Amino acid sequence: MRNPFGFLEEIASYGDVVQYRTVLGTFTALLHPDHVERVLLQEPNRFQQVDVADFDMGIDPEGLVDVRGEQWRRQRTVMQPAFTMERIQSYADAMVEVTEDTAGEWTGGETIRLDEAFSELALRILTRSLFDLDVESDDADVIARTARVLNEQLAVGNPSVLLPSWVPTPSNRRFKRTYGEFVDRVDAMIADRRESPDIGDDLLSILLHAQTDEGATLSETEVRDNMLTFLFAGHETTSLGLTYTVLLLAQHDDELERVRAEHREVIGDDDPGFEHVPRLTHTERVIDEALRLYPPIPTLFREPMEPAAFDGYRVDSGSILTLPQFTIHRDARFWADPMAFDPDRWREERSDDRPEYAYFPFGGGPRHCIGMRFARLEMRLVLAALLRQFDFELVSDPDLEFDPGMTLRPADPVRVRIDER
Numbered sequence: 412m413r414n415p416f417g418f419l420e421e422i423a424s425y426g427d428v429v430q431y432r433t434v435l436g437t438f439t440a441l442l443h444p445d446h447v448e449r450v451l452l453q454e455p456n457r458f459q460q461v462d463v464a465d466f467d468m469g470i471d472p473e474g475l476v477d478v479r480g481e482q483w484r485r486q487r488t489v490m491q492p493a494f495t496m497e498r499i500q501s502y503a504d505a506m507v508e509v510t511e512d513t514a515g516e517w518t519g520g521e522t523i524r525l526d527e528a529f530s531e532l533a534l535r536i537l538t539r540s541l542f543d544l545d546v547e548s549d550d551a552d553v554i555a556r557t558a559r560v561l562n563e564q565l566a567v568g569n570p571s572v573l574l575p576s577w578v579p580t581p582s583n584r585r586f587k588r589t590y591g592e593f594v595d596r597v598d599a600m601i602a603d604r605r606e607s608p609d610i611g612d613d614l615l616s617i618l619l620h621a622q623t624d625e626g627a628t629l630s631e632t633e634v635r636d637n638m639l640t641f642l643f644a645g646h647e648t649t650s651l652g653l654t655y656t657v658l659l660l661a662q663h664d665d666e667l668e669r670v671r672a673e674h675r676e677v678i679g680d681d682d683p684g685f686e687h688v689p690r691l692t693h694t695e696r697v698i699d700e701a702l703r704l705y706p707p708i709p710t711l712f713r714e715p716m717e718p719a720a721f722d723g724y725r726v727d728s729g730s731i732l733t734l735p736q737f738t739i740h741r742d743a744r745f746w747a748d749p750m751a752f753d754p755d756r757w758r759e760e761r762s763d764d765r766p767e768y769a770y771f772p773f774g775g776g777p778r779h780c781i782g783m784r785f786a787r788l789e790m791r792l793v794l795a796a797l798l799r800q801f802d803f804e805l806v807s808d809p810d811l812e813f814d815p816g817m818t819l820r821p822a823d824p825v826r827v828r829i830d831e832r
């Protein structure tokens with residue numbers, strides 16, 4: 412538990428199907444892209460999301476990440492239209508505006524914690540896009556606090572994770588109190604929007620009014636739980652993606668210069684906007700490469716609904732499958748010189764003979780990340796808005812270690828000195 416990534420790397424030397432036991436049960440790691448493709452894409456009904464009710468967290472959310480079966484299918488169908496490119500386009504201006512505001516608070520010459528700064532920025536962007544709230548408002552403050560305690564609550568190092576949620580540990584109590592406040596605020600916002608005749612552009616309004624062709628909608632609880640789900644699923648992940656991208660660029664001057672040259676050519680002196688994004692192809696390769704080396708979600712888990720076999724090895728229902736992006740993204744069988752930061756490996760002519768599921772930072776199959784376009788748009792726009800204004804010099808240890816947990820968080824603060832250009 413202390414070093415899950417070193418552990419996964421070690422067991423990969425045993426083969427592509429490796430069983431191991433922990434206090435949480437029996438796990439089977441699948442370390443070949445063909446197995447990942449089978450689980451996520453070919454047989455998603457046979458290998459389902461692990462049931463969160465198995466892990467008592469004190470909430471039993473009915474959000475998209477956690478629900479299964481028919482409820483998942485209905486929710487996904489209702490929500491999909493909120494995440495098309497046309498819809499997401501309307502968030503682009505807010506993404507740039509919030510980034511400019513954040514940059515306005517930075518002073519050249521100061522040292523900042525990049526991981527914290529991006530976490531705050533990604534949260535502000537989500538708060539605007541999902542709830543149409545200004546950062547200064549009380550509601551936004553409650554949202555920021557909820558995101559913070561939820562992060563703490565889910566961190567593996569937190570002893571409360573191993574205790575039932577009714578045990579009144581300080582963190583369980585803090586979580587319950589803050590979550591209760593969050594629920595009250597969101598319920599009040601839902602009531603407000605229900606009364607208002609206009610349908611706003613934010614996700615909350617869209618979810619409240621969304622329905623499938625057959626007329627299926629979301630219940631009030633589902634809307635509220637999804638707001639929490641999106642807040643968590645969309646903020647820590649994107650902020651880690653940005654942190655690692657800027658960290659890599661800060662250590663590779665030649666790549667940074669290529670990205671800036673592309674920005675100059677495509678965006679010039681304009682404000683970055685949605686219309687520029689399709690032409691930011693090298694920036695996109697840089698992001699792809701950062702998400703390869705540092706996938707914000709480092710491992711996926713699935714539960715076999717019935718016994719199955721991989722390469723002739725049996726896995727039982729009730730055990731858990733581990734699909735580690737972190738390890739497969741660095742496997743020398745699929746990646747030449749895997750530890751090198753080499754965005755050009757994403758050029759078409761160099762991508763041909765790689766198995767599709769050698770790379771799955773956003774998962775795959777029907778349950779792939781619904782926020783992928785949102786996140787990719789956000790990362791490109793934030794980079795465009797920041798790199799033109801600032802140089803980033805890494806001043807903390809370049810050898811990263813990671814916290815064990817659901818997301819790939821750096822164990823130590825990532826500090827950079829920022830200088831105005």
Ligand code: HEM
Pocket residue numbers: 460475476477487640641644645646648649652706707708711712771772773774775777778779780781782783785786
């Ligand atoms: C770089 C940023 C992001 C990364 C790396 C990422 C990664 C992932 C991955 C790997 C999954 C699949 C989980 C599984 O199969 O068990 C997923 C699902 C999901 N993501 Fe993201 N995500 C990102 C950003 C976002 C954003 C911005 C949002 C929302 C605005 C979001 C919302 C979701 C939701 C709701 C699901 C569940 C989808 C379903 O089960 O149908 N994600 N994400």
